[in-house]
Amino acid sequence: MKLISTLLAAATLAVPCLTATAQESDIRKALAERIPQMDKIDEVRPTPMKGLYEVRIGTDLFYTDAKGNYVIQGELIDTKARRNLTEDRIAKLTAVDFSALPLKDAFTIVRGDGKRKVAVFEDPNCGYCKRFERDLQNVDNVTVYLFLYPILSPDSAEKSRNIWCAKDRTAAWQDYMVRDKAPATASCDTSALQRNLAFGRKHKITGTPTLIFTNGTRVPGAIGAQEVEKRLAEASGETTTTN
Template sequence: MKLIPSLLAAATLACGFAASAQEADIRKALAERIPQMDKIDEVRPTAMKGLYEVRIGTDLFYTDAKGDYVIQGELIDTKMRRNLTEDRITKLTAINFAALPFKDAITIVRGDGKRKVAVFEDPNCGYCKRFERDLQNVDNVTVYLFLYPILSPDSAEKSRNIWCSKDPVTAWQDQMVRDKAAPAASCDTGALQRNLALGRKHKITGTPTLIFANGARVPGAIGAKDVEKRLAEAGAGTEPTATN
């Protein structure tokens, strides 16, 4: 009977070696045949037998066990009705919410402020204005607004005026909800430069981009109902899920 644990350990080790060898074979084959795939971050089996995921950064590809074929597309689980590729990318792009530099954000508190969300926005972004106007319907939330002026030089000027305002919260709401520009102001705008660097680090390429307390990242303007749903998931400690 004492041999059973040893046999199980040996079998597990053998499987590990087999998986490593398989990964090495796939890496070697793809690097030799497709030069652009010479720096693969991860190779792992998918839920579909014989199909492997190849990850380069947050880009996903699929291949067979020999690396003879490469598929660029989405893997759908028809039984569960889930887009497995989208689910995987959502987890890969999740951001550690607690590690965000909130000192570089404008903090907006509504109601008890218990629920939390961070938003990267550009004052010249039309979708951001639509999002902000809809966000007025969400209560009991703390919004950490990271000014992210990426659309034009004018975006940087408006962001500076808002950040340097005596009341940045009101200045932001005036700009986005009431179409009232903040008066010219000046101060240390190092936070705006750090926001741009932070966005580049996390590959935030559009505004608005929302980040919830569970790390889920949602690009684009979503309605109040979807915001409420995401806040509830984050509050329940639910893992990031793909955007529908």
């Protein structure tokens, strides 16, 4: 009797799994037939909202009903928990293990005790990066791992090379980004820049600046000093107060 009960219990648990798998298959088929751009779906999974499914293509998220009759492109908000579920999911999908960063291909900028850490991918031709760098001057006690990431203009690679090959990389970078003083022409082994580009492609870093904190959180775009402080505190498990 015990064996029969165990088998029945296992069968009962298997039914929802089989149903969910069949439903996901139906969604994939329907969307691929109706929207050719959705023929390579990476994942289909139910959301906390009954009858609504998340459809993931890379790091792009869409939502659909159980039959794939409707597609929603937007954000899913949990009003009770006051959380943006779409934002939370994308943050998880785009997180980068800080310990996996190839720090040898970056140069470091240390302020104060340098206890807190952040990695930043930047292009010297990026106007937003210049604004970010000027704001970053107000953040103390931090080590910045600066990855040159020349993706914006034909001469981004040349400027990145001159900075990477400078006698003092930090000074050359700060002079250009904060004081608009162009780096002197220099040459050296720039294979690190190629590795940075390869790393960025692998992790879908498509814009600059892109910040990566020690807890794996990725932030695309320029943020102010106050937001950097907040993110650094979150990464180190500290609490922050706002005025």
